[in-house]
Amino acid sequence: MSTTRNFQIAEEKKVSRKDILFSLARVPGTTTVFCGSSDGTVYHADLAEEKPEPVALEGEIRHRPGGYVTGLALADGNRRLVSGAYDAQLIWWDTETKKPVHRVENAHGKWIRKVVASPDGRMIASVADDMVCRLWDAGTGKLVAELQGHRIETPQHYPSMLFTCAFSPDGARLATADKTGHIIIWDVASRKEIAVADASCMYTWDPKQRRHSIGGVRSLAFSPDGRTLVAGGIGQIGNIDHLGANARLRFFDWEKAVTLAEVEATESKGLVERLAFHPGGDWLLGCGGDNGGFAILIDPQSHKVIYEGKATFHIHDFSLTDSPDRFIAAGHNGLVVKKIAVV
C-alpha cells in the first residue's frame, strides 16, 4: 500500500525470470536494456516488444557461471558495455554485435560490486571488496588509476566491503562508499581524496546477540548541481538475521562536510540499492528491498518522503528512461517498467 501524496508509481510491464538481476544499463534513445544476472550472464532485451525475451550475450569470453554480474555501464559513446562481476573480471562488450571485445581477468582481487561510467562516457570506475576503486579508459580498457583509502577490515577485524560509487554530474568528482559507512569523495583529475562523509548509521555490528554485521552504504547519488551527495542503505537493525529495518538515506553537503538530513522511509524495509535524481531535481528516486521491494521518492529540497510504495520484487538496480517519468528496474526474479505519475 502506498502513502501517496502527490505521486504514484505504477507497473507498466513485467518480465518474470528465475534468476536474480543485479545490474541494468539502458541504451539512451532506445528501448534496449542490458541486465546482469546471478547466473554470470549479461542479457539484452528490447522492452518495446510485447513479451520481451532477454537474450544472453555470448562469446569466448564470459563471466564465471554463478559470478553475479553486479555492474554494467555503457561507455565510449554507447559503443561499449562494461560488465563487472563477483568473478573479479571486467568485460568490454560491443553493443552492436553483442560480442565481447576485451577482458581484464583480475580487474580486482575480490567481488566487483559496482561499475559506473563517467558522464562523458570516457572513463569507467569499478569498486570491489578488495577495497580499491579502479579507473579504466572506457575505450581501451587500460587501467588509469587506483584509488585507495577504504579500510580492508571493519573495526571488528572482519573483511570490509566496498559496495558502491558514483560520479558527479560534471564528472569531476567520484564518491565511493563501504560497508562501515565510510564515504570518500575523490577529485578525479588529481586522484586525490578531497572529502569524507560518514554514514556509519547504516552499518550494524551486533557484538552480543549474533556477533556479526550487516548493512553498509549500498547506493550513492550526486544532485544535478553536484553539491549534495546522498547515501542509501538501511538503518540500525535489531535482528540482523533479516534486513529488518527501515530504508535510510543521508544527505550531505559534502564540500562543507555537513550532514543535511537523515531520512527514514518508515514503510519501506530493507536496503536502498539504487538512487537517482530527476534530471531537473524534482525528486530523488530510491529503490531496494528486503524480501519484498520498494520504491520511494524524496523531495530534494525538504528531504521529505513524498512517496513510498511496494515494488513487485527486491530491486537491485534501475535506470531512468529518456522520459524520467518512467524507469526500468531489475531485481529478484524479474524486470519491470514503471511509470511515475503526479496525481
Next chain:
Amino acid sequence: MNHGQHFCGTSAHDISRRVFLSQSLAVGSGALLGTSGAVHALDEDALNAALKKTGRNVILLWLAGGASQLETWDPKPGRPTGGPFASIPTSVPGVHISELMPKMAKRMHRTTLIRSLNTGDGGHGTGAEMMLRGRKNEAALQYPDLGAIVAKELGRADSKVPGYVSFYSQTEGRGSGKLSPAFLGARYAPMNLDDGPMPPNLSRHDAITDLGHRDRARLRDLLSARFTSGRETDTMRSHSAAYARVHGLMSSEPLFDIELEPQWVRDRYGPSLFGQQALMARRMIEAGVSFVRVSRAWWDSHGQNFETHAEMVPELDHVMSTLMDDLDQRGLLDSTLVVAFGEFGRTPGVNASLGRDHFANAWSAAMFGCGLQGGAVYGKTDDDGNTVTEDEVGAGELFATILAAIGIDPDKEYHVGTRPIPLVNPGIKPIRSLLA
C-alpha cells in the same frame, strides 16, 4: 624454540595426567600453577604423550543458527542454487569445498566430511536438541546430551577439572538444545562459560589466606572422614566428591586464564572470540576436560547470506585449521576428536533478501582427529543440493559415529529404573567406513 617450561624428557617426568593433576592440585596455585605456568607446562611432549594414552576427548565447534553447507563443505558453483562463491580443490583429489575455506582445503586429507545429513528438523530449538543428543527427547524421558555422555564415559572419576565445559558467548540461541545430563545426574552437567572465560566465584575470597583455605579443607576432610566412617553411602561419597571438585576447580584457576598462553600462540588463533575460545578449549583438553563445546553464533542468515558467510566462514576456516595444527603439534590429535556442525544447514534456494533459510534435509558436518578416516567424504547431494542422493545420514548415525570414534560403544545401555536406555536408538549404527 622455547615456548615455555620444558621437561627433561627422562622417564621420571613421564607422568600421567592423574599424577600431574594430583601433584599440581596438592601444591595449590601458588607454587606450580601460579608462577611457573604449570598449565602451560601441559604442552610438554612427555605429558601429552601420557595424556594421549589415557583417553580421548571431544571439542564440538557448535555452529549455532545453522551455517550454510553450500558456502562451506558442499558447494554447488554455477548452479542456480550455488550462490556466488567458487569452489576450490583440496588436498584430497576430486574433493572441492568453498573458496572461503582455503586453509581447511589444504588439510582435507585429515578431515572427514559428511555431506548427506538429513535430520529433518528445521527448528532452532528442536533441531539443536536433536543434534546434541542424536535423537529427540521423549515426552517422559529426557536424554543426556553428547557432552554429558562423553564426560561420563571418558572423564576420570578422580578428575579435579570439570568433565564438560561449554562456551556460548553470544546470546542468540544460547538456550537452544538445552544442554542437560538428564538422568546421568548433575555430576555431568556442563560448566557454562557464557559471560566470560572464567567461571564465576572461582577465586578464593580475599579474606582467606591460601594456608587458611587449605587448613579449612583439611579440617572438613577430617570431620567428613570421621562422620562417614561406617556410613558409606552414595550420598556421602557424592558430597565429598563435590567438595573435592570445587577445590580442584579453585586450584586450576590458571586453566581459565588465557593470558598464560604465550602471545605467539594467542596470535596464531587470531583476535576473534571464537579463536580465543578454541584456544581455551585446547588448554582444557590438555588439562583433562573430556568435552568442550565452543559455540559460534549466529549463522542464521535469512538476509544477506553471502555477506554473512563472507564474514564468518574465513574465521571458521582459520580457527578450525589452527586448532588442527595446534593439536597435531602437541601430539593431541590422535586423542582428540573435533566436530563442527550446528542444528541444521541452509536452503539451496536463495530468497529475495539474498538469504538462505533453515534446511535440514541435505546438509553437512565436518570432523577431524581421533578415530576417523582423514580425507573421507561420505554421502552426496544432488546437483542443486536439494536432496541427499547417496548414503543418507541422520542425527543418530552422526551421534553414533562420534561415539564410536572416541571409543564409546554406541550400543551401551544406561538404566533409568529398570528401563534400559541405549546411547543411541535401537538400530542406529555408526558409519563404519569413516572410522579409523
